[in-house]
Amino acid sequence: MADTRTPLLDRVTLPGDLRTFSPAELKQLADELRQETVDAVSVTGGHLGAGLGVVELTVALHHVFDTPNDKVIWDVGHQAYPHKILTGRRDRIRTLRQGGGLSGFTRRSESDYDPFGAAHCSTSISAGLGMATARDLRGDDFDVVAVIGDGSMSAGMAYEAMNNAGASDSRMLVILNDNDMSIAPPVGAMSAYLSQIVASRSYCSLRELAKQMAKRFPRALEKTAARAEEFARGLVTGGTLFEELGFFYVGPVDGHNLDHLLPILRKLRGRRHGPVLLHVITEKGRGHPFPEAHAEKYHAVAKFDVVTGVQSKPQANAPTYTRVFADSLIAEAEADESIVAVTAAMPSGTGLDLFAKRYPERCFDVGIAEQHAVTFAAGMATEGLKPFVAIYSTFLQRAYDQVVHDVALQNLPVRFALDRAGLVGADGATHAGAFDLAYLGCLPGFVIMAPSDEAELRHMVATAAAIDDGPSAVRFPRGEGVGVELPARGVPLEIGRGRIVREGTTIALLSLGGRLEECLKAADALAARGLSTTVADARFAKPIDSDLVRRLAREHAVLITVEEGSTGGFASQVLHDLATRGLLDRGLVVRPMTLPDRFIDHDKPELQYAQAGLDASAIVATAVSALPDMRQARRLVPDSAGD
Ligand SMILES: Cc1ncc(C[n+]2csc(CCOP(=O)(O)OP(=O)(O)O)c2C)c(N)n1
Ligand SMILES: CC(=O)[C@@H](O)[C@H](O)COP(=O)(O)O
Numbered sequence: 219m220a221d222t223r224t225p226l227l228d229r230v231t232l233p234g235d236l237r238t239f240s241p242a243e244l245k246q247l248a249d250e251l252r253q254e255t256v257d258a259v260s261v262t263g264g265h266l267g268a269g270l271g272v273v274e275l276t277v278a279l280h281h282v283f284d285t286p287n288d289k290v291i292w293d294v295g296h297q298a299y300p301h302k303i304l305t306g307r308r309d310r311i312r313t314l315r316q317g318g319g320l321s322g323f324t325r326r327s328e329s330d331y332d333p334f335g336a337a338h339c340s341t342s343i344s345a346g347l348g349m350a351t352a353r354d355l356r357g358d359d360f361d362v363v364a365v366i367g368d369g370s371m372s373a374g375m376a377y378e379a380m381n382n383a384g385a386s387d388s389r390m391l392v393i394l395n396d397n398d399m400s401i402a403p404p405v406g407a408m409s410a411y412l413s414q415i416v417a418s419r420s421y422c423s424l425r426e427l428a429k430q431m432a433k434r435f436p437r438a439l440e441k442t443a444a445r446a447e448e449f450a451r452g453l454v455t456g457g458t459l460f461e462e463l464g465f466f467y468v469g470p471v472d473g474h475n476l477d478h479l480l481p482i483l484r485k486l487r488g489r490r491h492g493p494v495l496l497h498v499i500t501e502k503g504r505g506h507p508f509p510e511a512h513a514e515k516y517h518a519v520a521k522f523d524v525v526t527g528v529q530s531k532p533q534a535n536a537p538t539y540t541r542v543f544a545d546s547l548i549a550e551a552e553a554d555e556s557i558v559a560v561t562a563a564m565p566s567g568t569g570l571d572l573f574a575k576r577y578p579e580r581c582f583d584v585g586i587a588e589q590h591a592v593t594f595a596a597g598m599a600t601e602g603l604k605p606f607v608a609i610y611s612t613f614l615q616r617a618y619d620q621v622v623h624d625v626a627l628q629n630l631p632v633r634f635a636l637d638r639a640g641l642v643g644a645d646g647a648t649h650a651g652a653f654d655l656a657y658l659g660c661l662p663g664f665v666i667m668a669p670s671d672e673a674e675l676r677h678m679v680a681t682a683a684a685i686d687d688g689p690s691a692v693r694f695p696r697g698e699g700v701g702v703e704l705p706a707r708g709v710p711l712e713i714g715r716g717r718i719v720r721e722g723t724t725i726a727l728l729s730l731g732g733r734l735e736e737c738l739k740a741a742d743a744l745a746a747r748g749l750s751t752t753v754a755d756a757r758f759a760k761p762i763d764s765d766l767v768r769r770l771a772r773e774h775a776v777l778i779t780v781e782e783g784s785t786g787g788f789a790s791q792v793l794h795d796l797a798t799r800g801l802l803d804r805g806l807v808v809r810p811m812t813l814p815d816r817f818i819d820h821d822k823p824e825l826q827y828a829q830a831g832l833d834a835s836a837i838v839a840t841a842v843s844a845l846p847d848m849r850q851a852r853r854l855v856p857d858s859a860g861d
């Protein structure tokens with residue numbers, strides 16, 4: 219039976235407690251920390267693989283650096299569970315990603331040991347450089363360490379930051395945590411380049427590292443950064459790309475070997491000049507107790523039994539929207555060979571792994587490079603291809619100018635399949651697809667659709683495939699569909715045409731997307747109170763169905779719009795339409811129901827929607843609270859007004 223005692227970890231409340239540990243004790247601490255991480259994630263589920271790969275690095279960083287005075291910035295933050303355990307959050311680690319519990323990522327409001335919040339990739343070097351610059355301007359003295367994965371190193375932001383750091387010769391340490399994995403196997407020339415560095419050099423022995431460092435940081439030269447720079451350039455032969463960018467490259471180093479990590483980090487701490495890149499090689503999912511049985515060991519897992527390794531995934535009642543999107547796109551691509559698909563490092567998350575299996579030559583994984591993905595698709599569209607950019611709503615935020623300048627402004631028929639629209643559950647606010655309706659809705663020429671069930675999604679994929687005269691987007695939620703029967707092939711919808719799902723007389727609920735079921739439940743509850751309710755499915759956020767909106771406005775006393783998005787989205791389109799046509803001035807009571815003007819933390823999606831005031835009971839409450847206004851409006855304006 220496995221030893222579950224953690225005597226050394228029990229002695230660590232904050233990193234200061236492990237600074238006096240001997241190397242042997244630190245090794246044992248790392249073992250205990252790994253065990254604790256596995257045990258915690260077995261209870262919560264989450265990003266297990268990345269954290270397991272950086273256990274030794276986490277211990278070494280907190281041992282050598284004076285955190286939180288020295289700043290350690292974890293890129294993405296999904297690998298920070300061991301860091302959380304060592305930085306005063308062990309007592310809450312089994313609340314990770316649960317409502318009211320710890321975030322699954324780093325977060326400034328959670329701890330002084332999280333100097334920068336994250337969850338989207340490749341921000342750490344920029345943030346670190348900002349901190350280093352502030353330090354230097356103030357004349358402070360602390361170290362800044364950015365830990366970034368090989369996958370995240372594929373993003374433009376990382377290079378923009380290195381370009382800036384190298385030129386400004388800023389004192390900071392970038393640790394490239396190279397586990398040769400992104401979520402999927404990493405792609406691209408940079409990934410190949412890193413593999414080539416690793417293949418062409420054996421791990422640096424301590425003696426070699428000492429020699430390398432002595433050459434780079436001789437005492438006399440430490441005084442002037444400029445001379446040191448010249449010195450390094452003179453000495454380092456066969457320089458890496460990082461050296462060309464102005465970094466001093468150290469590595470590759472075995473990231474699981476504390477005997478190597480500790481002296482190197484000690485040497486690098488408190489340096490007085492220039493950016494350094496330390497290249498550590500690690501194994502994602504290192505020490506996972508069930509390596510064979512679970513391919514997901516590399517990235518994220520559901521809750522699991524620590525003894526058997528069996529994951530507790532709920533029984534699926536319907537296919538996921540992601541799956542339906544992928545199957546629908548494949549069906550369209552069978553009929554139209556100009557259809558191509560683009561993902562930014564999320565092949566399985568977006569379902570494009572299935573598309574790639576079927577059409578490998580028509581599927582493009584461009585790495586964690588959302589901006590490039592969009593403009594790349596725009597380029598393909600200019601040549602008559604029909605690109606679908608399959609991307610999470612939250613990650614498209616990074617490519618907004620590309621959407622505006624490269625796609626919308628040129629009216630190019632790029633199709634966006636926006637997965638994870640609305641609230642997403644355990645990943646929380648950083649991953650919520652809250653804003654796409656607002657940020658796309660304001661762009662001229664866009665067609666924006668949102669399915670109320672998976673059959674609708676199938677039709678919308680067919681619709682997007684058929685739209686050839688401008689950009690379009692279909693946004694759909696994380697998780698399972700509602701369980702409706704699926705047509706074998708989608709049929710293009712009439713653009714900008716919604717549908718009435720249930721007829722009533724007093725209250726109209728106009729739903730966009732996945733809240734339709736809640737609207738139907740609300741309609742039942744309102745009917746039970748004697749309030750006859752119409753329920754309509756808008757299907758299109760843009761162009762909105764003006765005829766439908768007009769009809770709902772004229773035939774009902776209260777119109778409530780419901781959407782899984784922020785203000786400025788669908789409701790804004792409807793209100794604008796109503797106001798422009800003078801329909802708001804005729805005694806109609808309108809209530810827009812959107813996500814509230816605050817970020818919603820991680821929780822179960824249904825609880826998040828309850829908090830957001832977007833479930834059936836909130837819809838009922840909104841309708842009921844509108845009744846006094848309705849009565850007032852009706853007294854002021856007779857029913858016949860405007861006819
Ligand atoms: C901008 C952005 N795009 C995509 C993602 C999804 N994502 C999260 S982690 C990850 C892979 C990161 O790989 P790497 O940096 O090598 O870290 P590892 O998981 O291997 O430790 C991806 C693509 C994201 N969080 N942010
Ligand atoms: C850290 C990250 O950005 C991804 O791993 C993300 O958590 C995946 O989310 P899904 O589980 O919705 O695919």
Ligand SMILES: [Mg+2]
Nearest residue numbers: 367368369399
């Ligand atoms: Mg990686």
